[in-house]
Amino acid sequence: MNRIDRLFQEKQGEILSIYITAGYPQLADTVPLLEALQKHGADMVEIGIPFSDPLADGAVIQESSQLALRNGMKLDLLFKQLEGIRPAIQIPLILMGYLNPILKMGMERFLERCRDAGIDGVIVPDLPPAEYEARYLELFRTYGVHNTLLITPHTEENRIRRIADLSGGFLYLVADASTTGMRNIIGDHQMEYFQRIHDMGLPVPGLIGFGISNRPTFLAACKYARGAIIGSAFIRAIGEPGNLSLDQKVEGFIKEVRGV
Amino acid sequence: MGKKVDDQGFYGEFGGAFIPEMLYPNVRELEERYLEIIQSDEFQREFRHLLRDYAGRPTPLFKAERLSAHFGTRIFLKREDLNHTGAHKINNAIGQILLARRLGKKRIIAETGAGQHGVATATVCALSGLHCIVYMGALDVERQAPNVKKMKMLGAEVVPVHSGNKTLKDATNEAIRDWINHPVDTHYIIGSVVGPHPYPDMVTRFQSVISEEIRIQLEEKTGRNFPDYLVACVGGGSNAAGAYYHYLEDERVRLISVEAAGLGVDSGKTAATSLLGSTGIIHGSRTLLMQDDDGQIEEPYSISAGLDYPGVGPLHAWLAKSGRATVFAVTDEEALQAALLCTRKEGIIPALETAHALAVLEKITPGKDEVVVVNLSGRGDKDMETYIDKLGI
Numbered sequence: 001m002n003r004i005d006r007l008f009q010e011k012q013g014e015i016l017s018i019y020i021t022a023g024y025p026q027l028a029d030t031v032p033l034l035e036a037l038q039k040h041g042a043d044m045v046e047i048g049i050p051f052s053d054p055l056a057d058g059a060v061i062q063e064s065s066q067l068a069l070r071n072g073m074k075l076d077l078l079f080k081q082l083e084g085i086r087p088a089i090q091i092p093l094i095l096m097g098y099l100n101p102i103l104k105m106g107m108e109r110f111l112e113r114c115r116d117a118g119i120d121g122v123i124v125p126d127l128p129p130a131e132y133e134a135r136y137l138e139l140f141r142t143y144g145v146h147n148t149l150l151i152t153p154h155t156e157e158n159r160i161r162r163i164a165d166l167s168g169g170f171l172y173l174v175a176d177a178s179t180t181g182m183r184n185i186i187g188d189h190q191m192e193y194f195q196r197i198h199d200m201g202l203p204v205p206g207l208i209g210f211g212i213s214n215r216p217t218f219l220a221a222c223k224y225a226r227g228a229i230i231g232s233a234f235i236r237a238i239g240e241p242g243n244l245s246l247d248q249k250v251e252g253f254i255k256e257v258r259g260v
Numbered sequence: 261m262g263k264k265v266d267d268q269g270f271y272g273e274f275g276g277a278f279i280p281e282m283l284y285p286n287v288r289e290l291e292e293r294y295l296e297i298i299q300s301d302e303f304q305r306e307f308r309h310l311l312r313d314y315a316g317r318p319t320p321l322f323k324a325e326r327l328s329a330h331f332g333t334r335i336f337l338k339r340e341d342l343n344h345t346g347a348h349k350i351n352n353a354i355g356q357i358l359l360a361r362r363l364g365k366k367r368i369i370a371e372t373g374a375g376q377h378g379v380a381t382a383t384v385c386a387l388s389g390l391h392c393i394v395y396m397g398a399l400d401v402e403r404q405a406p407n408v409k410k411m412k413m414l415g416a417e418v419v420p421v422h423s424g425n426k427t428l429k430d431a432t433n434e435a436i437r438d439w440i441n442h443p444v445d446t447h448y449i450i451g452s453v454v455g456p457h458p459y460p461d462m463v464t465r466f467q468s469v470i471s472e473e474i475r476i477q478l479e480e481k482t483g484r485n486f487p488d489y490l491v492a493c494v495g496g497g498s499n500a501a502g503a504y505y506h507y508l509e510d511e512r513v514r515l516i517s518v519e520a521a522g523l524g525v526d527s528g529k530t531a532a533t534s535l536l537g538s539t540g541i542i543h544g545s546r547t548l549l550m551q552d553d554d555g556q557i558e559e560p561y562s563i564s565a566g567l568d569y570p571g572v573g574p575l576h577a578w579l580a581k582s583g584r585a586t587v588f589a590v591t592d593e594e595a596l597q598a599a600l601l602c603t604r605k606e607g608i609i610p611a612l613e614t615a616h617a618l619a620v621l622e623k624i625t626p627g628k629d630e631v632v633v634v635n636l637s638g639r640g641d642k643d644m645e646t647y648i649d650k651l652g653i
Contacts, residue, residue, distance in 0.1 A: 052424065052556040053542070055436045056280040062423050074554040099278060100541045104555030125280040126541065150281040154443050163281075177282055177443040 003092035003120045004146055004169035007043055008205045008226060015227025016218070016257060017044040017207060018234050019096065021064040022081075023073025024050070025239055029246060030081045033238070036250035038091050041258060046123065046229065047082075049075055049097030056125045058181035060232040064239065075101050079113045086118035092169075094148065096123040107136055111143040121146030121169045129163050140168065150174050153193040157200070164202040171204045173197060173225060175211040181232025183211040186220040194224030218257050230257065264508065265575075269457020272582065274574035277456035279544045282440040286448075287544075289363065291458045297362050298355065298465060310354045311469060314387070315344045317351075319470075321477035321633070326605040333626040336481070337608070337636045338474055340499060345380050347611065347638030348467060348499045349451060353380035355466030357388050360447035367446040368392045371435040373400055373428030373495075374565035374613075375407025376638060377451030382416035392416040395434040397427040400565060407642060425559045428569055432543050452496025453573035456544030460501075460573050467502025474633060475506055488630040491516040492637065493617040494587075495531070495567035497576040499637035504585075514586065516624060517576060518616045520562030521589035531560035532589040533572045534580040542571040548580065563592035563646065564612035566638075590619040596650050598622070599640065611638030612646060 007015065018037055022030045030047065037045050050065035050073050057065070075097075082093075095114060102110050102124065114122065122145060127136070129149055140147050146168030151160050154177055164171050175190055176183050190211075197206060208221035209229035221228035237253045238246060269275045269291070277287055297303055311317040319339045328335045340348040360368060368390050372378030378394040385392035394411055398420040401408055411418050424430035432454075439448045453460040453467075479485040490507060492500035494517045507513040522530035530536065537548035542557060549571035550558040562568040572580075579585035590598075595612060598619035603609045610618060614637045626632050640647065647653060 053429065053433050055433045055543070056282060056440065058437070059423070066424070069556065076554070098541075100551065100557070101555030103540060104551065104553070126278045126544070128278060128281075128284075131276070131278070152282050152284075152443075154285045155281060156285075159284075174282060178441050179282075179437045182441060 002144060002146060002169065004044070007092050008170065011043060013226060014222050015043045015207065016041070017046060017227065017229040018042045019046045019048060019229060019231030021048040021050055021061065021068050021235060022078045023068035023071045024064040024235070025067065027071040027073060030078065031085060032246060033250065034085065034089050034093070036247045037254070038089055040251045040254040042091065042254060043227065044092045044094065046094045046096045047078070049078060049095055049101055051098040051101055054098060056179055058179040058232060060181045060235050064235045075105055079117055082117040082119070092120040093118065094121040094123060095119050099124050099126045108139055111139055111145050114145045115143040119145060121148050123148045123172060125150060129166050133166055137166070148172050152177055153190065160197070160200065161202070164204050167204050169204070170226070171202060171206045172229070173206045173208045175208050175221070178210055180210055186211060186217050191224070194221070198224045215257050215259050265457070265461040269461070271575050271578035273539070274545070274547050274577040275457055275460060276546050277544055278541045278546060279456050280440070282443070283436070286439060286443055287456050293363065294359065294458050294462050297359055298462070303358060303362070306358055307355055311351065315350045315354060316342060317469065318473045318477070319343060321474060321481065323481065324606050327602065327621070330605060331621050332628050334629065334631045335621070336478070336487070336631065336633045337606070338470060338503065338633055340470065340635060340637045341608070341610065341614070341639035345376070345383050346641060347376045347380070348470065348502060349377045349380040350383065351469055351502065352451065352463050352466040352498060353377070353384045353449060356447070356449040357384040357390070360390070360449070361388060363447060365445060365447035366390065367442060368449055369395065369435050369438050369446055370449045370451060371395045371428065371431040372451065373397070373431065373568065374642065375400070375404040375411070376566060376642070378416070378418070379407050379410050379414070381449050382411040382414035385416060386414045393438070394418050395421050395431040395438065397425070397431045398422050399426040400428065400431070404565065404642070427559065429557065429559070436543065452498040453501045453575055454496040454543055454545060454571060460545065460575055463498055464501040464505060464575060467498050468505035470499070470502035470635065471504060471506035474503065478631070478633070482631055484631070486510055486513050487633040489514050489516055489624060489626050489632040491518065491617050491620055491632060492635040493518045493567060493613050494572060494576055495520070495569045495613065496571070497573040499635050501573060501575055503635040515579060515584060516620055517580065517585045517587045518620045519587060519589045520564055520567035520616055521591045522561040522563070524591055525589050529561040530589070531562040531568045533560065533570065534576065534587045535589055537572070545571070545574050547571050547574045548577040563595065564616065566611070566613040567616065588620045588623055590616040594619040594622070596647070599647065600651055608636070609640035610636055611640050612643045614638050
């Protein structure tokens with residue numbers, strides 16, 4: 001069974017997914033970060049494939065991507081780093097990246113390498129649902145890799161249902177119409193949107209992302225969805241200068257969000 | 261087939277709308293409404309009125325006698341440089357501001373490289389009383405100071421972009437991010453035939469007034485409404501798309517697209533996108549772009565800030581790939597010499613972008629009775645510093 005499906009089967013609430021940028025802060029940090037995140041209680045990790053032109057991302061993730069590229073990160077190298085991480089890493093892993101580097105590798109080759117590395121799902125923000133359905137859905141099924149799709153507060157109801165039907169593993173609820181890391185609060189209109197999605201009784205579980213940065217926003221999100229995704233706040237936390245090791249930074253961050 | 265956009269927004273294999281879900285409502289609204297709006301009589305009346313009385317259209321088609329004698333053929337210059345704000349960019353800016361008003365938008369954003377599109381957008385925003393924000397790479401803000409001052413005088417807010425390489429590509433990314441963050445009240449006036457569908461087709465339609473006029477003017481001047489050669493420079497490709505539009509399916513007309521070779525096509529410092537690029541996704545469109553083996557988009561180089569875009573509009577990718585257009589690349593040096601030649605032979609100082617189109621006259625061999633139309637897309641005022649410096653004037 002796909003590890004994402006198993007996670008949602010086994011855990012009903014407060015699922016915490018953390019976004020990292022591959023090759024950030026240091027080129028070789030990808031795997032140690034995965035180890036630390038698993039050890040300290042992240043339920044799932046989204047590994048960002050750095051891209052020169054990440055147009056859905058705010059300043060924090062843009063900068064981490066640029067630094068990762070300067071560090072020498074490439075998609076091919078990322079797959080090499082991920083070789084052999086299973087079974088030591090047991091939590092579900094998702095690759096999140098823009099379409100161009102994936103197409104450059106070739107979608108089928110990319111999915112084949114995902115399967116071989118034990119990647120459970122991918123998120124490609126600039127691959128539209130219709131294009132995915134028409135061109136790639138069968139390939140994703142062949143390789144057993146989920147493609148998780150996004151909805152926003154402005155997505156209309158019938159489109160939400162269509163996207164939810166197509167979305168693999170879970171549905172990514174973008175909390176606000178924004179790029180990543182732009183908002184740090186969950187306001188009333190978002191609560192209303194989360195409630196609306198919750199009440200639709202969609203066939204896939206939802207995770208809320210964009211604007212989740214700490215324990216209060218995490219808990220607010222968990223009231224309406226099975227859990228939440230934290231990206232920019234985590235990237236900022238591990239990028240801060242100081243004497244703490246990467247493992248200690250991860251531990252401190254997860255503990256704060258978990259409230260332990 | 262495929263030379264004009266299909267209903268999915270594709271020109272052959274190129275085009276489409278590869279956008280994140282956050283942009284879907286905005287792009288969808290445009291896609292659903294743009295044709296109905298711009299084809300309405302009421303819109304066309306106002307658009308035509310502003311093109312005539314505000315922009316100064318029709319622009320002349322000028323028989324360049326001394327250049328014709330020099331090259332031994334019949335050369336006509338389509339004088340887009342005589343438009344208000346100095347280039348063809350105003351055609352699209354007028355069209356899009358009228359569209360934005362009909363969509364009820366209150367806030368206008370734009371990207372700009374050299375500043376020509378930024379100035380055109382700031383101009384129509386001043387005319388319409390709409391708030392204007394122009395994203396411009398921090399490097400370009402420094403390099404194009406006079407245009408920055410113009411935009412500010414026109415009341416626009418100019419936001420320097422510090423991400424990426426701080427040039428046009430990054431300014432475009434930042435404008436798209438702004439649009440994601442303002443999904444309801446904002447219209448994004450893209451300056452070229454790039455971006456997600458329906459932008460390439462919409463901008464092409466607004467620019468198509470150029471080929472519409474060429475047809476009429478050529479008929480008057482030569483007794484024939486088409487040229488043998490139609491030459492235009494291509495960065496993103498809006499002036500070329502406008503000059504080609506009515507001739508796309510007329511195979512008698514050889515379309516000559518001129519890209520910036522920078523220091524040379526193989527120098528690594530170039531913007532010859534169609535010649536060097538491969539298929540990929542940039543700014544929501546599948547097209548030819550310059551990228552490395554990891555799929556990272558590469559920063560192009562040209563002496564001309566209006567041509568250093570790493571992609572090309574999907575229409576141009578299709579024209580190049582299908583062989584309908586012939587693509588040439590012209591170096592910085594060749595463009596500078598062509599600018600000087602045009603200035604000395606015709607008393608017209610062209611923009612550096614346009615100078616690339618003129619330089620191709622050295623590379624093609626039209627017969628003495630054949631007709632060559634060069635789209636003189638912009639004037640050289642903004643480039644005087646470069647000309648003085650590089651030509652030792």
